[in-house]
Amino acid sequence: MxxxxxxxGLKALSYLAKKxxxxxxxxxxxxxxxxxxxKFLESILLSxxxxxxxxxxxxxxxxxxxLKNPDEISIAAVYRILEGPIAMVPCVSLNFYEKCHDCPDEHQCSVHKLMIQVRDNTLSILENTSLSDFVAEN
Amino acid sequence: MxxxxxxxGLKALSYLAKKxxxxxxxxxxxxxxxxxxxKFLESILLSxxxxxxxxxxxxxxxxxxxLKNPDEISIAAVYRILEGPIAMVPCVSLNFYEKCHDCPDEHQCSVHKLMIQVRDNTLSILENTSLSDFVAEN
DNA sequence: ATATTTCCTATAGATTTGATAGGATAAACA
DNA sequence: TGTTTATCCTATCAAATCTATAGGAAATAT
Incomplete structure (x- = not known):
């Protein structure tokens, strides 16, 4: 979640984009x-x-x-700043890679391969959706 | 994440499926x-x-x-039990729907529509992947 | 000068997560 | 029947994370 x-953060950005x-x-x-x-929003906008x-x-x-056009701001970029890794396990994260503590060899981990699929799929949406999509419809 | x-839980299930x-x-x-x-695993297997x-x-x-064949156990079902909602916001969850506290009308929420896309896409992977896929490859 | 607004750091309460403890219960088996 | 083995169940706890809040400093407009 x-x-x-x-x-x-997303709502605030889209508010600005709609103006x-x-x-x-x-x-x-x-x-x-x-x-x-x-006050909470203040800290979010600050970051x-x-x-x-x-x-x-x-x-x-x-x-x-x-600072940019809404179509230049991908949801993925915002997500990474505010939420962190998009991947579901650190060992498949492109931007926040970490070894899983419980896996001696991640290529033998049954979860690993599945999570690459999930990551690529989620990524394809988040990278290809921008703030301008928020403005367009709705 | x-x-x-x-x-x-997924690793334990796939361990059993591989036997x-x-x-x-x-x-x-x-x-x-x-x-x-x-002890931690004990509580997971229990649930x-x-x-x-x-x-x-x-x-x-x-x-x-x-209790079932590996191909009858979808990752989505396991995910919902152990992790909870697959959706990224409660207002687009199929199995755990809740109104977002900050949205008077969710159909006017710019985040809502995007998250439906993300949900459907993630769902299509998690529903269509089963434990048997863990056994097959790797 | 004064009012307005962001900037920045620190902190605090609530919730969730990850794990541990310890005894109760049930089954196997000698 | 008694002992061992394993799950069952509840309670608890420390650490981390999340969701704010507080309060003053700095900059800008008028």
Whole structure:
């Protein structure tokens, strides 16, 4: 299951993507529109800024705005920042690879091969879906 | 990411599926073969028994054995027992549906539609893969 | 100057996860 | 019948993670 952090992050990003202009939007505006705790959202937007998805502006009229076009922001990229690995086991993760502690040889692990399938499939959706898909429909 | 519980459960089930005969296998044997804490594995096998995947026998020569053919045990079914919902958000779960606390109307939620896609795709793998696929290759 | 808004760090409560402990129960078998 | 072997069951616990919250610092607009 998605953590709230990731879900909130995606909702906030899509909120920004749906806007017509690129003017900064205050945290409080997004948090009210999307029913998200303001302080929690603040920390989420902060990490999206530090990882290059958002820009920010302080003071009156300040807030957050997208740094890229919605179609350049893949859901996979956001997911990796907020949620972590997309793979279901560390030993099949492309970006967060780790050896499983219980497997002397991962190529003999029955779970390993299945999880590669799941990963590739999930990846094909998350990589090929962008924020612009959120705007388009609905 | 998969919890250890689920990973261990899958490994234990595939261990049983790989065996030629249907004789009961003791917890200790599986836990040593798969590098799993014995007591932890015990609780996992117990819940797999209570949900109809495994049979058990007490006393000398006892242990656990599969109740169904490996090709009748889908990974999805095991996943739901040990891990819970396959869906990434409760509002798109088929078996564990719940309203998201932050969405007044889920059909207006930008995350909702994407997660249906992810769910269907993951589901198509997990439903169509069974324990017998673990035995076949590798 | 003052008000506004993000920036940043620390912390805290709740929940989940991963595991352990220890005795009860049942079966096998000598 | 008694002993050994193995699962059954409940309770508990430490560590990690998740979901926030608090409070002041820094920057910007007016």
């Amino acid at each position: 998605l953590s709230r952090k990731t879900k909130y 017509d202009d690129d003017k900064p939007v205050q945290i409080s505006v997004i948090s009210e529109a999307e029913n998200i705790s303001q 999206l800024r530090k990882t290059g998805f958002l820009g920010s502006k302080k003071g009156k009229g300040g807030g957050y705005y997208l | 998969l919890s250890r519980k689920t990973k261990y 030629d005969d249907d004789k009961p296998v003791q917890i200790s044997v599986i836990s040593e073969a798969e590098n799993i804490s014995q 797999l028994r209570k949900t109809g995947f495994l049979g058990s026998k007490k006393g000398k020569g006892g242990g656990y054995y599969l």
